[in-house]
Amino acid sequence: MKTVAVILSGCGHLDGAEIRESVLSLLALELEGLSYRIFAPDSAQFHVVNHLAAEPEEGAERNVLQEAARIARGDISPLSELTVEEFDGLVLPGGFGVAKNLSDFAFKGAEGAADANLAAVVNGFYQAKKPIAAVCIAPAIIALILGKHAPTLTIGSDPGTAEQVEKTGAQHQNCATDDCVVDQQHLLVTSPAYMDDGASIKQVFAGISKAIKAFANLA
Amino acid sequence: MKTVAVILSGCGHLDGAEIRESVLSLLALELEGLSYRIFAPDSAQFHVVNHLAAEPEEGAERNVLQEAARIARGDISPLSELTVEEFDGLVLPGGFGVAKNLSDFAFKGAEGAADANLAAVVNGFYQAKKPIAAVCIAPAIIALILGKHAPTLTIGSDPGTAEQVEKTGAQHQNCATDDCVVDQQHLLVTSPAYMDDGASIKQVFAGISKAIKAFANLA
Numbered sequence: 001m002k003t004v005a006v007i008l009s010g011c012g013h014l015d016g017a018e019i020r021e022s023v024l025s026l027l028a029l030e031l032e033g034l035s036y037r038i039f040a041p042d043s044a045q046f047h048v049v050n051h052l053a054a055e056p057e058e059g060a061e062r063n064v065l066q067e068a069a070r071i072a073r074g075d076i077s078p079l080s081e082l083t084v085e086e087f088d089g090l091v092l093p094g095g096f097g098v099a100k101n102l103s104d105f106a107f108k109g110a111e112g113a114a115d116a117n118l119a120a121v122v123n124g125f126y127q128a129k130k131p132i133a134a135v136c137i138a139p140a141i142i143a144l145i146l147g148k149h150a151p152t153l154t155i156g157s158d159p160g161t162a163e164q165v166e167k168t169g170a171q172h173q174n175c176a177t178d179d180c181v182v183d184q185q186h187l188l189v190t191s192p193a194y195m196d197d198g199a200s201i202k203q204v205f206a207g208i209s210k211a212i213k214a215f216a217n218l219a
Numbered sequence: 220m221k222t223v224a225v226i227l228s229g230c231g232h233l234d235g236a237e238i239r240e241s242v243l244s245l246l247a248l249e250l251e252g253l254s255y256r257i258f259a260p261d262s263a264q265f266h267v268v269n270h271l272a273a274e275p276e277e278g279a280e281r282n283v284l285q286e287a288a289r290i291a292r293g294d295i296s297p298l299s300e301l302t303v304e305e306f307d308g309l310v311l312p313g314g315f316g317v318a319k320n321l322s323d324f325a326f327k328g329a330e331g332a333a334d335a336n337l338a339a340v341v342n343g344f345y346q347a348k349k350p351i352a353a354v355c356i357a358p359a360i361i362a363l364i365l366g367k368h369a370p371t372l373t374i375g376s377d378p379g380t381a382e383q384v385e386k387t388g389a390q391h392q393n394c395a396t397d398d399c400v401v402d403q404q405h406l407l408v409t410s411p412a413y414m415d416d417g418a419s420i421k422q423v424f425a426g427i428s429k430a431i432k433a434f435a436n437l438a
Contacts, residue, residue: 011230011231011289012230019230023238023239023242023243023420026239027243027420030419030420030421050285051289051293054293065271069269069270070230070231070232070238071238072270073232073239074271194292200249201249
């Protein structure tokens, strides 16, 4: 059985991994017959957001690995231990955690940079010609790392974010929530998921399922 | 379209709602054509558990409603605002939060009691002959409330928990993770999900899907 690495960025869409995208990615992987191991950086979250008020909590601190362990049910390892050679592909669910904890894209857009560990991992999978699937805002961080190779990807249809993505050298393609974009040349599959805040969980699952099916075919 | 109420007990299986069961329940509801609204008590968690170490964090405090809002993406209301008349049924995903935040079953077993708000809501749905679906450990808390009516339910196949459940007057029936138990007379559907720690997410989804399908037929 092929095994892929999944990287989470916390637990909650405003300060960590988008929970539903994370769970539905794991489900889609199993349904495609792929095994997985989950990783997250052992570092402090950029901040903690009260998801009821949608406002940051002054002075609160949480650890990305510990919070991601909630989704992983404790079965998770530090991102620093991820070895590309052990895996057949890489999956990145979305959530603001990708843009705040795994990079500073949320604040600097195309001028931002990915976490050094993440950049090394993504470059490693790319160089080894192993496929990468990225959901929601995660493709923007893939663009920060791989934009110079001009991959085609989607973050849905938000013009502002698409413009930042294209500044990295990546080609943006609009895509519906229940669909995905497959770049066969760069072995990159992307799907917008909750980039549309009003998306239904059924649509999100349809898009992630298509993305993971295409990813499994490339793995 | 029929609308059901979903009650969450936090965000993380050791101190709140089981995240995967919650997300998969929402997905299953939408796939069955049911609309939903999400509720959680606006109260402090019994404790906060570091899900990496699986140990409580000394002095840490979190609010059940705020944490459940992570799964609900902010679209959530206090449990005190749940009115039975507005809904066609009730869904309770599992996680230790149900046994720690919505009741004290985790500590007192059959001698424990459910949160007064939750008990009123569950009794309300039962009296109104509207169906209830409960997953994982949640059926044990349903048993605390409705055990005197002798419903048939499952918490999987753990003999110790089943013994506590039967002390309430409920009838326990063993059940595999990918299946569910339907009590037509009491309009109660239950599925074990992550009562088996080693269950696969695919099996859990199969069980929850069957449960929600049976629940939809009763609603």
